[in-house]
Amino acid sequence: MLRSIFRRDNEKPSVNTSAAVELRKTALNSVHRRLGAKMVNFGGWDMPLEYSGIIAEHQAVRTRAGLFDVSHMGELEIRGPGALQLLQWVSCNNAAKLNVGQAHYSGLMTSRGTFVDDLLVHKISDTHYLLCVNAGNQDGDFQHIVANNKFDAGLENAGSRYSQLAIQGPHAAEILQKLTPAPLDTIRYYHFTFGKVGGVDCLIARTGYTGEDGFEIYFAPEYSDKLWTDLMQAGESAGMIPCGLGARNTLRLEAGMCLYGHEIDDTTTPWEAGLAWICKMEKAPFLGSDTLAQQKQAGLPRKLIGFEMLDKRIGRDGYPVLITGHEAGRVTSGCPAPFLKKNIGMAYVPSNENTVGAEIEIGIRGQAAPARIVALPFYKRPQ
């Protein structure tokens, strides 16, 4: 066995590990290793996959709290009088609607209306935006925005200036509140403030990638050890545990959230990915808006669906989706859902075959396993 296990998702198999390019490390790399984390190459970064186990970490976030080092995520900053115009041109959500202290989810678009990346846009002021982007896409995103900067905005590829920690779960607010004078109950979902955490200057955002309440804090990397230690200590009595990228993936999938390179990439449009809610045609023209308008009118070739398996087998990333015996698409992400205790996944299918409730099959090592199309998200937290 084990011949295939070191090839983890989002990662091309590397043939000769000793000759592989040196992996990038977050400021907390030695902390993860001291904690005995199983490490994995994720988008060129040496990151913790799991500490105590994906299932235990997943359940901790659903029922208590979890702490994630997500310092591999990239940060880009756009400044100046042209900042909003540039953002409006390269991204599909309507940044003009953001208030200072508000954030939203958006897509960085190609001229074909497909995704260069997905990202969070934070409005710091009328002339200053902070973008949080995927680790592996950061440099490409930066170049793409620079190439489209006909608005004379100031651009900074700022990833090395930030560490980022995510505190996620129903107890996240009470844990973080122990360390900060910022009134967290006044920060609404997808809003942020600047404040001290453990005496360290942070951007404190009520955002996350788990489907739970929680916060993502951004700060200077030299304080990483201190904030990790302070947070773990503050969270101990509430049962917070460190969580890796394994649980981050199962949590986001249960919550029906897209992952770049899986549900979305430079061949998929927001319409196909079920992300019409972040694609605001009223602000057109923007990059790709012509193609997006055409596709909206002509109809979609395919749509993203959620499915659950009807037996114990697991339909995983890349497996074929069979409809009446024929291959109709591919699974984009699939895994056990530890909280729901089902095996779930997302996949693209022809848009006339995406009816919720319809039975489909997933091809698993040459056998057809029954599955059913279900509504997304799979999991919604109790309000």
Add this chain to the structure above:
Amino acid sequence: MYPADYRYTKDHEWIKVQGDIGTIGITDYAQQELGDVVFVDAPKVGAKLAPGKSFGSVESVKAVSEIYSPVSGEVTETNPLLVDTPEKINTDPHSAAWLIKLKLADPKEVASLMDAAAYEAYIAEQTKEHSA
């Protein structure tokens, strides 16, 4: 850790022989690498196995791993415990969480597999490569 009376493969299966019956499972190293096991796809009783041929899979949350037979033979039993509690592989991989039993076609085949000392040296080498 690794029972002295078992034999081991480079793919991290173990086999314990009693008479002409072999019991096969995956090693503690394998379960650690896999993480939380959630599903075992076992062969049917009567299936004929050959050395190096995949006879099923063990799946964790994150990964799916084929299992290869160390030797030739015919499956006589699969472990009923793993149908509803596959996670036993994480806690008792060398004993209660065996995968299959088979009637050996040629008991001499087992002699070519690693003994416990050789296997421990082998995984020490693997671990070194991964941390390099």
